[in-house]
Amino acid sequence: MRIAILGGTRFIGRAVTEQLAADGHTLLVVHRGEHEPAGLPEAEHAHVDRHDGAALAAALKPFDPEALVDVSGMNAAAADAALGAVGESVKLVAISSCDVYRAYDALHSGRNTDAVPLSEWSPLRTRRFVDGPQYENLEMEERYLPRGATVLRLGAVYGEHDYQRRFEFILRRVRAGRRRIPIGSGQFLFSRVYVGDVAAAVSLALAGDQRGEAFNVVEPTTAPYGLLAQQILAAVDAEDVELVTVRDDLLPADLELTGTLSQHLLMDSWKAHTVLGWEPTDPAGTLRTSVRWHLENPPPDGSDDFSADDAALDSAAGSV
Numbered sequence: 001m002r003i004a005i006l007g008g009t010r011f012i013g014r015a016v017t018e019q020l021a022a023d024g025h026t027l028l029v030v031h032r033g034e035h036e037p038a039g040l041p042e043a044e045h046a047h048v049d050r051h052d053g054a055a056l057a058a059a060l061k062p063f064d065p066e067a068l069v070d071v072s073g074m075n076a077a078a079a080d081a082a083l084g085a086v087g088e089s090v091k092l093v094a095i096s097s098c099d100v101y102r103a104y105d106a107l108h109s110g111r112n113t114d115a116v117p118l119s120e121w122s123p124l125r126t127r128r129f130v131d132g133p134q135y136e137n138l139e140m141e142e143r144y145l146p147r148g149a150t151v152l153r154l155g156a157v158y159g160e161h162d163y164q165r166r167f168e169f170i171l172r173r174v175r176a177g178r179r180r181i182p183i184g185s186g187q188f189l190f191s192r193v194y195v196g197d198v199a200a201a202v203s204l205a206l207a208g209d210q211r212g213e214a215f216n217v218v219e220p221t222t223a224p225y226g227l228l229a230q231q232i233l234a235a236v237d238a239e240d241v242e243l244v245t246v247r248d249d250l251l252p253a254d255l256e257l258t259g260t261l262s263q264h265l266l267m268d269s270w271k272a273h274t275v276l277g278w279e280p281t282d283p284a285g286t287l288r289t290s291v292r293w294h295l296e297n298p299p300p301d302g303s304d305d306f307s308a309d310d311a312a313l314d315s316a317a318g319s320v
Contacts (some may be wrong), residue, residue, distance in 0.1 A: 002028070004060055004063060014037070016198070032050075057085035155216075156192045159196060178306060187260070221283070252309055
C-alpha cells in the first residue's frame with residue numbers, strides 16, 4: 001500500500017514509519033525537514049509545511065497515496081489541510097489523545113467528573129483549548145471521523161526517543177545518585193502505552209475495514225504513579241533508593257503527578273482489542289527497555305538542581 005505519513009520522524013511518527021516499512025508498504029514521509037534523524041527506514045521524504053494545503057496537495061499528488069496517517073495533526077486547520085489534499089477514497093488514520101475526554105479537563109481544573117475506566121463513549125470535553133495555535137484534538141477528530149477515518153486515542157505514550165521524557169521524574173535523580181526521593185501518595189492512574197504498540201495499532205487500523213470510529217489504545221492494566229516509580233527503580237537495579245512520602249505542598253514541580261489529584265485518566269482498551277485485534281506486546285518488558293534507553297540517553301537540558309527535593313525531605317524529617 002502507498003501510505004503518506006504526516007510527521008513520521010519523531011517519537012510516535014518514527015515508530016509508525018518503522019512499523020509500516022517493516023510491513024512492506026511504500027511510504028512518503030511528510031515533514032518540515034527539521035527532524036530527520038539517522039537510522040530511519042528507507043522511504044521517500046517530502047519537506048513541506050503540512051499546514052499549507054496547496055503545498056501539501058502538490059507533494060502528495062505524484063505519490064498518489066492509498067492511505068494517509070496523520071501523526072502531527074494539531075487542530076482543525078491542520079486536519080482541513082490534510083483532508084483537502086487527498087481524495088475521498090484514501091484510507092485515513094489519525095492520532096488523537098485522551099485529552100478529548102471531559103475527565104482530562106476535570107483533572108486540570110481540580111474537579112472529579114467521570115467514572116473510570118474511560119471508554120470511547122465517555123463524555124468529551126466541552127471547553128476548548130483556544131489560547132493560540134496549539135493542539136486541539138477535538139477539532140481534529142471532528143474533521144476526520146465524518147470522513148471515515150480511524151482515530152486512535154492514546155494515553156501517556158512512553159518509549160525510546162520520547163521527547164516528553166515521562167520517566168525523567170525518577171531517572172534524573174537516579175543519574176545524580178540521589179538515595180532518597182520525595183514522593184506523594186502515588187495513587188494517580190494515567191493509562192500508558194508503549195510507542196511500538198501504538199505503531200502496531202496504526203498497522204492494524206490500516207488493514208481493517210472499520211470507518212469513522214475512535215479507539216482507545218492503552219495497556220489493559222495501569223500501575224499508579226507510586227508503583228510506577230518503584231518499577232522504574234527496579235528497571236535500573238536501584239531498588240535500594242528510598243521513596244519518602246511527603247505532603248503534596250512539599251512536592252517539587254516535576255513530582256506533582258505523584259501527589260493527590262482530582263481525576264484519574266484510566267482508559268479502557270476493550271474496543272481496540274475486540275475490533276482491531278490489538279494487544280500490547282509485553283508491558284513489563286517494554287517499560288524496562290524504555291527506562292534503560294532513557295537512563296543511557298539523558299536530555300541535554302536536564303537539571304541538576306535538587307534543592308526542592310532537599311527542602312521536602314528536610315520538612316518530612318522534621319515532622320516525624
